[in-house]
Amino acid sequence: MAVEHRIVVAGCGGMANTWIDYAIAREDTEIVGLVDIKEEIAAAMAERKGLSCPVFTDIEQAVTATKANLVFDVTIPSSHHKVGITALELGCHVFSEKPLAESIQDCLDIVRHSEKNLRTHAVMQNRRYDPRIRAYRNLIAEGTIGQPGFISADFFIGAHFGGFRDAMQSPLLLDMAIHTFDQARFIMDANPVSVYCHEFNPPGSWYSGNAMAICIFEMSDGSVFNYRGSWCAEGAPTSWEASWRVTGEHGTAIWDGQGEPYAEVVAAGDQEGQFIRHVDRIPGKPVEMLHTFHQGCLDEMFASLAENRKPETDCSDNMYSMAMVLASLESAKSGSKVLIADWMNAALPI
CATH class of the missing domain: 3.30.360.10 (Dihydrodipicolinate Reductase; domain 2)
Incomplete structure (x- = not known):
């Protein structure tokens, strides 16, 4: 099977193991680069997984050098907005660990860039x-x-x-x-x-x-x-x-x-x-699934690309789950009910 997905993995901490193992097991994917703010951590991951790809400390450099078309974003939450926007602007699809981003403004910005660049940005919701x-x-x-x-x-x-x-x-x-x-x-x-x-x-x-x-x-x-x-x-x-x-x-x-x-x-x-x-x-009637949890979500993400449709956990959908978190915090802070559509609209750029 020909390689369709040239993957750069951003973030080489613990969660990256599951994502990398999944990609290695697929015949249509190739990991072409690993990124971490500490180059030695990326190098150690490459050695541990038997990968011969280069390592980087900058996502833009990694995507440009490797001609990647897909980014796995398993960085810390505070990096999700920057990594996601950079990858989308460079023409990559993005599969990201949760959360989508740390603020509703950043969540909406990722959705905007995904739609503008006609690229998928999907979030891991393994449950x-x-x-x-x-x-x-x-x-x-x-x-x-x-x-x-x-x-x-x-x-x-x-x-x-x-x-x-x-x-x-x-x-x-x-x-x-x-x-x-x-x-x-x-x-x-x-x-x-x-x-x-x-x-x-x-x-x-x-x-x-x-x-x-x-x-x-x-x-x-x-x-x-x-x-x-x-x-x-x-x-x-x-x-x-x-x-x-x-x-x-x-x-x-x-x-x-x-x-x-x-x-x-x-x-x-x-x-x-x-x-x-x-x-x-x-x-309840039993449901059969080939893969479950993280692997099941990754199956759906890749299937959406093959079928040219939005994945179940596309950023345009997942922003409502993240809005529940952030609006709850806003309500707790203010002591009052938050109308979520009004609150989200207020976060849009003027």
Whole structure:
């Protein structure tokens, strides 16, 4: 098979391993350059992976020298805007680790450059590529519980990371909530309309900043999404995928993030006068996937290029997941509800 994708990998830290291994396994890709602010780290990665490509400390130089047409951006979040814009302007597609960028202005700028240059910029949202969440989404989309009106996600884990997260101002919202927020959008096939968020640091927390948050989102399908999360909750942890409940006209769909999803719906037949009505339990239908999580998301990114379409996690879509994070922070700071469209429009350049 001919090589179609000449890849420069920007950022040679831990996450790069998964991306590089995936590219090496494909017959239609070639890694033509590695970039890191420390050249010795890029050189060590090349040696470890058996790559003979050159190494660089500058993304523009790397793309120009190698004639790359695709950039894997696995740099730190604060570099995503610069790396993404530079690569897009040089004619490359970009596959990026989350988050899209660190501010809504930078997110919108990446979307603008992607559209202007007719190049794909896609974001890694690996939790979408779990067969169980796909089965859960299908269970709801098929109308099993009728029209949904409420969705909730509980995320309670006592995570003793140490290091930079312990010193962050908003460790839960900034470093983790993007996953759950993106999952909510995926499950409901809806975008955020507004958010009210209260974040705080509960007793016993080992974080300097606010490690707990409660958010109420109004969604574009008319439903309400309630997020309750904590990164300093000792005991009885939820799954890292969160614990989910969606209530609809005729029943409730449940997924605990670990087992298989199911729904309980009001049983057929006359139940007039029943205080609590009898329900039937309906399991979600299993979903088969060749690759899951990171590899599944990368499969979708490459498939979108082959099929000349936008990927599922294209920047123009993913900006709404990032908007949920950043608008939540804005709401927590102001103490008031944020209307997300107005807030995003205010961030556009005049």
